[in-house]
Amino acid sequence: MVVDHETPRLENGQTDKEVEENANVLQFMDSMDAYLTLIHSLSSTLRRGWLELASARHSMGASRVNTVLLDHTSHPAATSLLVTQDEGKVDSGKPHFTLCKWASSSNENSLLGEKQSSQDKLHPQLRHRGSTKLYEEKTSSENKASREVDDPVQKERSKSLSMFGTLVSPKLRAAQLSFEAALETLVEIANMRSEMLCAFDQVNMKLEGRKDEK
Amino acid sequence: MANRVQIPTSNSALIAMIADEDTVVGFLMAGVGNVDLRRKTNYLIVDSIKQIEDTFKEFTTREDIAVVLISQYVANMIRFLVDSYNKPVPAILEIPSKDHPYDPAHDSVLSRVKYLFSAESVASGRR
Numbered sequence: 001m002v003v004d005h006e007t008p009r010l011e012n013g014q015t016d017k018e019v020e021e022n023a024n025v026l027q028f029m030d031s032m033d034a035y036l037t038l039i040h041s042l043s044s045t046l047r048r049g050w051l052e053l054a055s056a057r058h059s060m061g062a063s064r065v066n067t068v069l070l071d072h073t074s075h076p077a078a079t080s081l082l083v084t085q086d087e088g089k090v091d092s093g094k095p096h097f098t099l100c101k102w103a104s105s106s107n108e109n110s111l112l113g114e115k116q117s118s119q120d121k122l123h124p125q126l127r128h129r130g131s132t133k134l135y136e137e138k139t140s141s142e143n144k145a146s147r148e149v150d151d152p153v154q155k156e157r158s159k160s161l162s163m164f165g166t167l168v169s170p171k172l173r174a175a176q177l178s179f180e181a182a183l184e185t186l187v188e189i190a191n192m193r194s195e196m197l198c199a200f201d202q203v204n205m206k207l208e209g210r211k212d213e214k
Numbered sequence: 215m216a217n218r219v220q221i222p223t224s225n226s227a228l229i230a231m232i233a234d235e236d237t238v239v240g241f242l243m244a245g246v247g248n249v250d251l252r253r254k255t256n257y258l259i260v261d262s263i264k265q266i267e268d269t270f271k272e273f274t275t276r277e278d279i280a281v282v283l284i285s286q287y288v289a290n291m292i293r294f295l296v297d298s299y300n301k302p303v304p305a306i307l308e309i310p311s312k313d314h315p316y317d318p319a320h321d322s323v324l325s326r327v328k329y330l331f332s333a334e335s336v337a338s339g340r341r
Contacts, residue, residue: 032327036318043310049240050312067235067259070242074253077228078245081280083303085221095221095303097280102245160245172243179240183229190281190305193323197302200327207330 021206028199035192042185049178056172060164065172069163078102078156079183086194094194099187101180102156222303227280230273230304231257232266232288234311241283260288267292279304287314289322297322 057065082098157176161168229246231238238259241247248256256279258269270292273282286308289296299306299322308323310316318324 028327028330032324035323039316039318043316046237046240046310050236053236053240065239067239070239071247072249072253072255074249074251075247077226077248077256079229080246081224081227081229083221083224083227083280085223093221093302095223095280095305097305100226156245160243175240176243179244183241183244183246186229186281186283186307186309189307193305193307194302196327197323200330203330 021203024199024202024206028196028203031192031196031199035189035196038185038189038192042182042189045178045182045185049175049182052171052175052178056169056175059169059171065164071163078160079180081187094198096194097187097190099184101183102153222277224278224280228256228278230276230279230282231284232260232269232273233257233283233285233309234288234313235259236312237283237285237309260285263291267295270295274299274301274304274306276304281305281307283307283309285309285311285314286316286320287311290320293320293322297325 053065079099079101080103082100084096084098086094086096157173161172161176164172228248229241231241231246233241238257242257246256256273258265260266266288270282270284273279280303282304284296284306288311289306289308296306296308306322308316308321
């Protein structure tokens with residue numbers, strides 16, 4: 001390894017350039033590790049979804065859970081993606097994906113409903129015995145708002161399952177939720193993929209630069 | 215990097231799928247299915263290799279699609295096409311299927327970056 005005595009060094013003996021290179025390599029390794037972890041998580045979520053779908057097919061009958069029943073009339077996707085350019089680094093040029101679940105044109109509040117219901121799941125409301133009347137009124141109105149926002153989302157979910165009939169197996173509903181969870185993981189994977197490729201380009205550029213210098 | 219790559223932004227981009235029946239049905243239940251006025255869908259339940267090739271080329275050139283989900287065993291059938299694809303959008307994500315678990319050795323993204331871990335690339339950096 002060639003030691004450059006002219007370039008100013010930090011206390012640990014590294015130059016700014018070396019610190020930046022190490023940071024790029026670390027970012028690449030971290031994003032690759034996260035990518036593989038997310039893929040593993042996706043695999044288990046999908047397995048759960050396939051099993052639930054198979055259970056639903058078993059209880060409802062193969063003719064009722066069939067691709068023949070798919071809706072081939074013109075309709076927009078209820079779940080879509082928001083694609084933006086990630087401005088984190090200059091010249092990064094990497095896309096950022098955000099999932100918009102059950103956000104149909106007639107359902108502007110569903111996105112908010114999804115965020116709110118997911119926050120409720122992460123931070124369940126605590127019940128206090130002997131709490132003040134004000135607190136009880138506040139939690140009651142929050143619950144009502146949460147239920148009101150959840151309703152359009154539940155309606156969209158039911159509409160999506162309606163191609164299999166009015167009454168469907170609880171396993172089919174469970175499968176729907178599993179595939180929704182898989183979608184969320186997939187969007188994280190897409191973002192991690194673009195981060196990994198961006199970090200790879202940075203590391204590769206430095207390696208190519210070193211080869212040219214020599 | 216010579217030129218900055220312009221990412222096509224969108225506020226309602228689609229998720230396309232090329233996969234087996236159960237995977238497609240599952241994701242359709244999650245609301246990703248789209249059928250346009252010409253009855254063109256954003257999904258394909260795999261049948262023949264020719265159809266897979268044509269659909270992959272179609273999905274990767276459509277401007278309204280941001281992500282293409284493809285079962286890894288299907289991607290292996292058109293590996294030359296998948297590996298030669300290098301645009302940021304739509305992003306191609308290889309997913310496991312019921313009968314074929316995910317294999318990182320075949321993933322096109324990991325194949326692209328694995329050479330960094332080879333002895334040759336490490337040795338050339340040290341010379």
